[in-house]
Amino acid sequence: MIFEKKINIIFNKKNKISTAYLNIPIKGIKIMNEPKILKCFYNQKNNEIILKKDNEGQPLIVQANGNSKLYRFTLDKEIIEKTGYKKNQLVKIDITTEQIKINFNQEEKMSKIISIINFKGGVGKTTTTHCIGSGLTLQNKKVLLIDTDPQASLTFTALSETPKLTIKDILVDQKNINNVIVETENFDLIPSNLILNLAERQLTSKFGTEKLLKKALNKLEKTYDYIIIDCPPSMNLFTINALYASDYILIPCETELLALDGLNLLIQTLEQTEEELDVKIKNTLVLPTKLDKRKKVSKEIFEHLKENFKTTISTIRTCSKLNLLGLDKNSIYQIDSTCTAAIDYKNLVGEIIKWDC
Numbered sequence: 001m002i003f004e005k006k007i008n009i010i011f012n013k014k015n016k017i018s019t020a021y022l023n024i025p026i027k028g029i030k031i032m033n034e035p036k037i038l039k040c041f042y043n044q045k046n047n048e049i050i051l052k053k054d055n056e057g058q059p060l061i062v063q064a065n066g067n068s069k070l071y072r073f074t075l076d077k078e079i080i081e082k083t084g085y086k087k088n089q090l091v092k093i094d095i096t097t098e099q100i101k102i103n104f105n106q107e108e109k110m111s112k113i114i115s116i117i118n119f120k121g122g123v124g125k126t127t128t129t130h131c132i133g134s135g136l137t138l139q140n141k142k143v144l145l146i147d148t149d150p151q152a153s154l155t156f157t158a159l160s161e162t163p164k165l166t167i168k169d170i171l172v173d174q175k176n177i178n179n180v181i182v183e184t185e186n187f188d189l190i191p192s193n194l195i196l197n198l199a200e201r202q203l204t205s206k207f208g209t210e211k212l213l214k215k216a217l218n219k220l221e222k223t224y225d226y227i228i229i230d231c232p233p234s235m236n237l238f239t240i241n242a243l244y245a246s247d248y249i250l251i252p253c254e255t256e257l258l259a260l261d262g263l264n265l266l267i268q269t270l271e272q273t274e275e276e277l278d279v280k281i282k283n284t285l286v287l288p289t290k291l292d293k294r295k296k297v298s299k300e301i302f303e304h305l306k307e308n309f310k311t312t313i314s315t316i317r318t319c320s321k322l323n324l325l326g327l328d329k330n331s332i333y334q335i336d337s338t339c340t341a342a343i344d345y346k347n348l349v350g351e352i353i354k355w356d357c
């Protein structure tokens, strides 16, 4: 059955539309007239947008087929002013038997993806992932944390029960990423466990395995403001997968002498891999951790880091309260919102929110 229909779109508070729905109570829907470019007209009186096929103003004619297609919409001036979308906005239309879902945000990448990397263990990668994750949630951001370390410390600090599915199910067994996500009080999590060690061997012989995580993230149904990846302490396939998907890299570095050993090599390796994989990391920053200004060596290493590397403005001081992470699955802000770690990580979260703004 062919029909014509206006699409009503309600503006949200920010006058931005991310998704609009057109309910079609008919089975077997399909786009009939296959327009490549659609015109959107804004009708101020009814605060609605009308989709039209072309300049002649023919409305889009649809039937159901359960597909999703990308269309380039030409938006008229009023819509551009009201929404801030581009004149030629790429729009994804999902057609199901029950409804048509129109997603205006196709070209805008919604989530900022940050990988927490250092090939050394014990430098504060997992702690940083957890504290940034819960800190961003406190700022009303939607956050997904991903544990890609077979040691699974992040999973342990966040979950009381052994997870049924883990990152291995996504990367090796190609399970739907949306079924692996576990919701916690503080953030959503893709867990890990020791089996991931075996998974690497299964994957390395295959082609194109460095893109598996990125491909899976493209299939996320929930929209996250931030995705933070806790990486293993080596340049293995999982670190490469994280790198491939990332916008930013944060390198926690202890302010102690041994920490400097290997930092140059780490940054060189990251740069080389970025070039080889042709990935565009917007920024790679060193985060000084476990700073203790009472100790001369800690202060000196901190100064050295600031002079020789691109560092974050925020630093993380030593704080014994961090040892309690994972005890009751509480965040550092729930453990003690006034401890030095809570204050320092809150500052870091504020800094992260300003990236790119």
Ligand SMILES: Nc1ncnc2c1ncn2[C@@H]1O[C@H](COP(=O)(O)OP(=O)(O)O)[C@@H](O)[C@H]1O
Pocket: 120, 121, 122, 123, 124, 125, 126, 127, 128, 153, 289, 290, 291, 316, 317, 318, 319, 320, 322, 323, 324, 341
């Ligand atoms: N700022 C800090 N002050 C004191 N202890 C810390 C700090 N950051 C991390 N730790 C502790 O150091 C240990 C290693 O931290 P973790 O985050 O697991 O490192 P990684 O993930 O790099 O191996 C943990 O016991 C953690 O509680």
Ligand SMILES: [Mg+2]
Pocket: 125, 126, 127, 149, 153, 154, 230
């Ligand atoms: Mg860790």
